Amino acid sequence: MGWASLGGTADLAVASTSRAARPTTGAGGPSPTPFGRPTDSIPNPGARITAVRGDRASNWPKQTRSEVVARHGAVATSQPIAAQAGLRILQKGGNAVDAAVATAAVLGLVEPESAGLGGDLFAIYYSAKDRKLFGLNSSGWSPKAWDLDYFHARGFDEKTGMPEHGVDSISVPGAVEGWHRLLERFGTRGFDVVLEPAVTLAEEGFGITEQIHSDWEEGVDVLKTDADSVRVFLRDGKAPPLYSIFRNPDLAHALRVLQRKGRDAFYTGEIADAVVAKIKKLNGAMTSADLAEFHAEWVEPISINYHGYDVYEMPPNTQGFAALEMLNILQQCGPVLGLNLANLGPRSPEFWHLLVEAKKLAYDDLNTYNGDPRFTSVPLGRLLSTEYAIAQCKKINPRRATPPRVRASIDSGTVYLAVADRWGNMVSFIYSLFELFGSGVTVPGYGFPLQNRGSQFSLNPSSPNVVAPRKRPFHTLIPAFVMQNGHPVMAFGNVGGSEQAQAQATEIINLVDLGMNPQAAADAARFSHDQKTDVLQLEPELFNLVGRQLSAMGHHVAKSVGSAMGGFQAIVFDREIAGDRSEQAQTQSQEQAQSQSQAQAAERVATGGASPSPVDGVYRAASDLRKDGSAVGW
Template structure:
């Protein structure tokens, strides 16, 4: 008889449904959805949500409000985002009745090549320091969004974040936890303590924190525009500092940067069109998974069963093998997106799944012929799905003097194998984990949403979609439902794996599910609250209302008016 490990036994003991004693809705929901008529904002920090609502009430649209909220989060949640990082967005424009995708990710320094790492006997790009720093794309992303869709002036959009940076704000609970850890981790690097502490002490929950450096940076950006960041004094400070720290970022890299408007791509799942952005992000991983899973039928009461978790996990393994082999900057590498998202390819891959046993897979053969997510909707029907990040929480540890922010370390995700699609090249965008999502039906907007969490993000997208469309949950229940994540599939070289071939589960799944998954050959682990950060807005066209959700795993809030 197959025995169960002591660890698995402890997992089973911990898998208990924590009843909320709710009168309506599913018991795992932490609260009811938020419903409003004129506008809705959902972010990972309540004060940022209120900033977005204030902008909407002043006559700004969803794009203005999203930028204002993102700027506020860069101040209040630097543990996950900031103007030292990159940005991706999907916008539903009510006027043209179309979706627009923006890839605002930065490129590698043009003077940095694989030869440098070979000569210095480095097998991978380090996680911290100056070497993984790529051009920060966020600010250019703001101005691209604002220039195409914005209504208020940029100075007015940035004013709430500037006021909070000058006057101070109280830290919320989870952000304070990560802030303490991040400062301790990065304290050896220049300017970290000066920027992120008060007299050397990292702020705690409820402490009032000010960032006058960031306030001044935002003022300059608002007054002088994006060129001041990429061609002016801010760019000079950034590049001089990085070169002093042994990095390669130069003024040429900053001045030549530009975002890219891209066409979102989709698959149809249960009658709804699910939209993601094409690579260099991993969004189409979620679409590949959904294409495989739509070949199975799921009963409404099947959520949390071993069959449910098994099939999603197997679809994830198959899609992530393709992700590792093919996904890269499409300006510099051919990625067979059309083939990867075709029904015929999904059918081929689905045939490899054994419904009774965990499998191991390789990428298909194809002919080549910590992050923040927010969403905002406005009275005119515009909706924004926006995600923005520094990578590895606060970022690289590189804080340019007196600017108030840390630079990202996305360059770590490049491969140093020249044969890989995601191999480091001068001026190339690295593989990206952060992905916004959108749902339409009959060419009308339905839902903007996202789920934070690195490697988990496409898995989270699939779970949210299935929770709603297969298992009949509302959007708050869908985010609060217990989650699971498979780790250990192939990754682009440089992306470090935690755990190998393991299904990590939160509390809330039945012990029968755990035992059955174990008998199928899945290795199981316990991960409480490790996949947080979901926000969503659902548009009810018939009643002309917005429905918002923000899960309990983070400090976030949904609000409308």
């Protein structure tokens, strides 16, 4: 076979002829946005691209990139600069908690529409030393003055619902308290160290990415309702331009105060005074006592076993049990309906039908029972039992969609991060302002908006989530974790309001039933079902593949984009299994590494000495293409 027949000379000749035939003047010319630089008339050049995407050369061609594989530590989150801040803490001898708080602080700066000092926090921490999981609920409570009479007097009732934004949507922020509790119990560094990357970046400025710019633009209207928000976050009444440098010296000041004075500055000190003064100015109800008396709570994560893997979520007041119930129902579809998800596969409309129908049943229970367990009893024992899953599965018609019974839906802006260190500790960590820029109310002099989580209370007196003094609202935030036989397998999570639980269940199915690696699980098309409207959103390729068939089954199908699917981040731990290394030897090695002085390890790294011992295995980290995500490791 000659060279020409392989596409050599003949193709070159055709290409040469084609080039010669092209006009040299009067057509084409440089783009008005070379190198993707925005202009006044074209502020978002990427929206004009009409090219098709290339594929990878190996494995699954549609996977966007390889997993990050590392032995000393890893960070996965929605913003590369934040991930790198956490990685630097790990490299300097800090542990997973230290790095998580450093990463979170930077995320609160670079994604101010989603998270920050004014938000709430939940975390699941795996302690290699204790060989167990610890859950932290640092979601803030309502002001003591909040009850039904308070909102009725302000013109709100069961029909109108809670105010969505503004001063009467603000509950006590729990994020700073959560940072403090994690560092106090499991960290090795203080605010003085872990907040420094965020302080420096707030002072020097960071560049606005496409994703953050898009989200920022969506939050402009709520920001315009507050003069302090306009001053801090808008430029000439608009979001900062794409690729521009944004500085927040007021937030840098707030972080400096926390470095010097600790969490008390936020709850009883000068920042607390500024928060209460701003709320009082707007005729709100929060008092100094509401802040001073708030504390985070250590809780036991809840779990079910899915095909041999223990999947853990946070208990109520979060929606975590919905993800577990959905998985439990799907696990029974084999024996009950004779349908196996792995055999059906993700190109089958029946596969997606089962997922959506199980989701509806789980969310019916979520919207019926979820509330603050200090005020209401949530029957988790029954809802997460095998017997209940079998009964629920029997309600699924394998050929026809059934409408949801309890209608409700929640959207939000959130950041999630996973961190793992060289001692085997792992953190699944999520925090949020709720909707874009939260309440829209910014604390003057300190450069952060306050959350609007209070908007998620109910004004229905019979609801378990009815507003009450010092009560925590229904929460969408759910960090997740997977264990097997007492060993850590994966820290993971997905942002996106009510998308979180359904996405997490889908991702577990991708990983366990379909055998995907975590990056492939992140990149695979997902669905988002709205329990209120009963609309089933599918990403474009999935819509083209099964949309017509699902519509014929009675689903209200719509084509969607990635923003509806949230953003998945994960770190998987693969333990080293070698013929000459028994499990007992590996455990002893891990204990020796854990007992090693972290200060000495940090000194060796700083002075260029011998590298500290890595974990016995590898971390495999993945980050979602739908965000600015980055997984990093060393």
